[in-house]
Amino acid sequence: MLQTPKTISPPSDDKRWKIVDGMMRRHGHEPYALIEVLHTVQETFGFLTDDGLKYVATSLRVPYSKVYGVATFYHFFTMKPPGKHTCVVCTGTACYIQGAPLLLNAVREAAGIKEGETTPDGNLSLLTARCLGSCGLAPAVVYDGQVGAKVTTESIKRRVRTYLESESEATVQEAAK
Amino acid sequence: MNQEDLANIASQTRESDSHYDHVVKVCVAAGCLSANSDQVKTQLESEIKQRGLETCCKVKGVGCMGLCAAGPLVSADANDRMFQNVSPADAAAIINCVVENKPAPPAIVMDSKIDFFARQEKIVLENCGEIDPERIEDYIASDGYEALFHVITKLKPLGVIEQVTKSGLRGRGGAGFPTGLKWTTVFKAAGQRKYVICNADEGDPGAFMDRSVLESDPHRVLEGMAIAGYAVGADKGFIYCRAEYPLAVKRLRTAIRQAENHGLLGMNIGDTHFDFKIEVRLGAGAFVCGEETALIASIEGGRGTPRPRPPFPAQEGLWGAPTLINNVETFANIPPIIRRGGEWFASIGTEKSKGTKVFALAGRVKNTGLIEVPMGMTLREIIFKLGGGIPEGRRFKAVQSGGPSGGCVPEQYLDIPVDYDSLASVGSIMGSGGMIVMDESSCMVDVARFFMEFCMSESCGKCVPCRVGTTQMHGILQRITEGKSEEHDLELLQRLTGMVRSASLCGLGQTAPNPTLTTLRYFMDEYRAHIEEGRCPAGVCHPVKAEAEVIA
Numbered sequence: 271m272l273q274t275p276k277t278i279s280p281p282s283d284d285k286r287w288k289i290v291d292g293m294m295r296r297h298g299h300e301p302y303a304l305i306e307v308l309h310t311v312q313e314t315f316g317f318l319t320d321d322g323l324k325y326v327a328t329s330l331r332v333p334y335s336k337v338y339g340v341a342t343f344y345h346f347f348t349m350k351p352p353g354k355h356t357c358v359v360c361t362g363t364a365c366y367i368q369g370a371p372l373l374l375n376a377v378r379e380a381a382g383i384k385e386g387e388t389t390p391d392g393n394l395s396l397l398t399a400r401c402l403g404s405c406g407l408a409p410a411v412v413y414d415g416q417v418g419a420k421v422t423t424e425s426i427k428r429r430v431r432t433y434l435e436s437e438s439e440a441t442v443q444e445a446a447k
Numbered sequence: 448m449n450q451e452d453l454a455n456i457a458s459q460t461r462e463s464d465s466h467y468d469h470v471v472k473v474c475v476a477a478g479c480l481s482a483n484s485d486q487v488k489t490q491l492e493s494e495i496k497q498r499g500l501e502t503c504c505k506v507k508g509v510g511c512m513g514l515c516a517a518g519p520l521v522s523a524d525a526n527d528r529m530f531q532n533v534s535p536a537d538a539a540a541i542i543n544c545v546v547e548n549k550p551a552p553p554a555i556v557m558d559s560k561i562d563f564f565a566r567q568e569k570i571v572l573e574n575c576g577e578i579d580p581e582r583i584e585d586y587i588a589s590d591g592y593e594a595l596f597h598v599i600t601k602l603k604p605l606g607v608i609e610q611v612t613k614s615g616l617r618g619r620g621g622a623g624f625p626t627g628l629k630w631t632t633v634f635k636a637a638g639q640r641k642y643v644i645c646n647a648d649e650g651d652p653g654a655f656m657d658r659s660v661l662e663s664d665p666h667r668v669l670e671g672m673a674i675a676g677y678a679v680g681a682d683k684g685f686i687y688c689r690a691e692y693p694l695a696v697k698r699l700r701t702a703i704r705q706a707e708n709h710g711l712l713g714m715n716i717g718d719t720h721f722d723f724k725i726e727v728r729l730g731a732g733a734f735v736c737g738e739e740t741a742l743i744a745s746i747e748g749g750r751g752t753p754r755p756r757p758p759f760p761a762q763e764g765l766w767g768a769p770t771l772i773n774n775v776e777t778f779a780n781i782p783p784i785i786r787r788g789g790e791w792f793a794s795i796g797t798e799k800s801k802g803t804k805v806f807a808l809a810g811r812v813k814n815t816g817l818i819e820v821p822m823g824m825t826l827r828e829i830i831f832k833l834g835g836g837i838p839e840g841r842r843f844k845a846v847q848s849g850g851p852s853g854g855c856v857p858e859q860y861l862d863i864p865v866d867y868d869s870l871a872s873v874g875s876i877m878g879s880g881g882m883i884v885m886d887e888s889s890c891m892v893d894v895a896r897f898f899m900e901f902c903m904s905e906s907c908g909k910c911v912p913c914r915v916g917t918t919q920m921h922g923i924l925q926r927i928t929e930g931k932s933e934e935h936d937l938e939l940l941q942r943l944t945g946m947v948r949s950a951s952l953c954g955l956g957q958t959a960p961n962p963t964l965t966t967l968r969y970f971m972d973e974y975r976a977h978i979e980e981g982r983c984p985a986g987v988c989h990p991v992k993a994e995a996e997v998i999a
Contacts, residue, residue, distance in 0.1 A: 301748055302746070302747050302748035303748060304748035304749075305728075305729065305731055305745065305748055306728070306729065308731070309690065309729050309731070332748075336749070339750055340748070340749060340750055343733065343750040343751065343907075344730075344731030344732050344733050344750075344751070345731070345732035345733065346690050346691070346730075346731035346732035347731055347732075361652075362652030362653050363652045363653035363809075363810070363847065363850070363881070363883045363897070363898075364652075364653045364809035364810050364815075364883055366652075366897055367810055367811065367883065367885055367888075367889050367894070368810070368811075399691065400650065400652055400691075400732065400734065400901070401650075401651070401652035401653060401654070401655075401691075402691065403477065403649065403654070403655035403658040403691070403692060404477060404478055404481060404515075404655070405515075405653055405654075405655055405807055405809035405810075405815065405881075405883075406478050406514075406515025406516045406518070406655075406809060406815040406816050406817075407478060407481060407482070407515065407516070407518075408809060408810075408815070410481075416481070417477075417481030418481075419481055419482055
């Protein structure tokens with residue numbers, strides 16, 4: 271049996287670790303809470319980091335290999351930081367036959383990124399979802415958490431362009447300052 | 448809380464609702480919410496306030512009304528007035544129509560007598576679109592928790608199981624295992640501690656039945672689970688819900704908190720010795736976790752990989768304890784079965800498939816949305832009467848049921864009744880209830896490739912037949928759609944389907960070949976067109992065989 275270190279401190283001074291600590295406490299630091307805790311880490315920080323995984327592993331007394339295994343097994347967890355804006359194209363069956371592949375192509379054309387990628391300036395991430403359960407609205411796309419219904423290649427291109435342009439303007443303004 | 452308190456809440460809620468002449472119901476389930484139904488609701492409320500109608504007219508957020516494609520939906524009074532595609536700007540017109548009986552703009556008026564609504568029979572969805580999912584009082588006023596009180600005060604566990612067995616209810620997750628038998632097994636299993644798990648990991652792409660039930664009527668699922676807990680001797684339940692359904696998770700957590708505050712979950716429920724607690728556990732986007740042993744592994748905090756059965760979870764499940772796992776819709780059927788008796792439920796449906804089934808109708812069909820129909824209705828009636836047929840004057844090609852585990856049923860079998868056995872006889876499965884309609888614009892080889900890609904990426908990798916087999920089959924299908932295949936590829940594909948089906952460890956692999964098998968069986972001409980002529984009849988794929996030969 272591994273000896274638990276007396277004090278385990280979070281990987282950084284970031285106050286957000288307190289939220290993660292709270293979640294682990296709520297589950298009595300039981301190993302079975304691993305997935306719940308990883309959800310909290312991702313919700314709080316946007317993605318999972320190596321340091322975060324190690325901290326969770328030590329705190330819950332779960333081998334790091336297992337924590338890494340769980341984090342990479344489930345599609346919901348990501349170890350890449352998301353872009354400022356996200357565009358999630360649903361590729362469930364209903365959306366697929368209503369033209370989701372065309373939408374992915376449209377984003378590829380407009381932003382030059384494939385699914386799972388982020389634009390080099392970190393403005394936009396293109397992701398896919400297995401099924402949002404919004405099949406009545408197919409094809410559906412989630413723009414920054416808001417579901418867009420019956421999306422066309424035109425409308426998705428327009429939206430993607432506004433994301434890219436508005437951000438570049440912001441950068442221009444920042445540069446001007 | 449005792450039975451009298453429950454009756455008091457019910458009568459008080461009904462009494463306060465009866466003060467209103469008109470109740471305007473706005474759908475606030477995920478489908479309509481994404482079309483801004485919350486703004487419609489706010490606008491309706493302020494319209495009523497502005498006109499000083501607060502005392503006679505009430506706006507209520509309700510669950511899914513079914514016809515998601517026409518959302519946001521609003522209905523008034525006894526649903527005899529319905530409105531579709533409503534925008535916040537229509538609020539005044541709706542109030543005019545409801546209160547002053549003035550005609551509303553034709554664009555937003557919906558006929559509530561259409562087949563889509565008239566031909567449904569609602570048991571699981573009886574409260575969807577009627578009650579406010581965030582108020583426990585609304586549920587109690589619709590006879591909620593009555594069944595739970597009846598069970599814990601008047602019935603022995605075996606008496607509960609007897610009713611469930613008599614009802615003939617079969618598991619709604621897809622496989623159709625008799626629910627009564629499963630409950631009996633867990634009841635008889637030896638163990639100090641037992642668990643109840645609700646499988647809400649609705650991973651099938653194209654299915655949103657469980658999501659709608661959880662978002663529209665969460666208490667019904669909690670009540671069903673508590674009854675199950677009493678019947679099998681468990682004091683703890685888990686709901687394993689997809690993280691992709693944030694609204695369902697939020698409403699479930701609200702519902703659990705409300706039920707605990709009312710003493711309907713927790714210790715000494717209804718002043719008896721029955722304790723039952725429910726916790727929500729989040730899934731993390733793994734389709735395989737719909738398989739029960741994988742789901743258990745995930746609740747225990749590990750990777751969601753299945754293990755061989757037996758021992759079945761009913762004997763050795765969560766943390767080695769006997770565990771009852773049922774699907775959301777199965778639990779949602781329990782309260783009405785207890786209230787109205789197993790015999791009543793058994794009188795609906797066909798000989799071997801009792802009751803009703805909720806389907807998520809989507810794809811190339813006019814009325815996409817959620818329907819509940821008695822078992823035994825034909826596919827044709829579902830697609831062409833309730834669904835309103837194929838839009839844009841196109842021709843029907845196939846209907847896909849059961850997601851990646853199901854098959855594509857062609858036109859010649861549209862008149863089979865929808866029940867577990869008939870669907871299996873044509874190579875498909877009932878599945879959890881996703882029903883995707885395809886017309887001539889879909890290429891069946893491409894559809895088979897799509898599902899195989901899904902299974903390939905969702906295979907957990909534990910057993911070789913599934914991990915390698917799905918990859919190989921996907922490779923062949925990919926080659927066919929690209930026009931790079933050879934004649935022997937079809938034979939190889941056939942052989943692989945048989946092998947993966949018989950040698951895989953869990954249901955994911957065993958059923959992964961189904962979409963391919965059924966398309967091979969019913970749409971061989973499309974495969975041949977790709978392979979021999981370098982042509983995709985639907986114009987979806989771009990087989991390049993012809994050009995490749997020219998260049999060569």
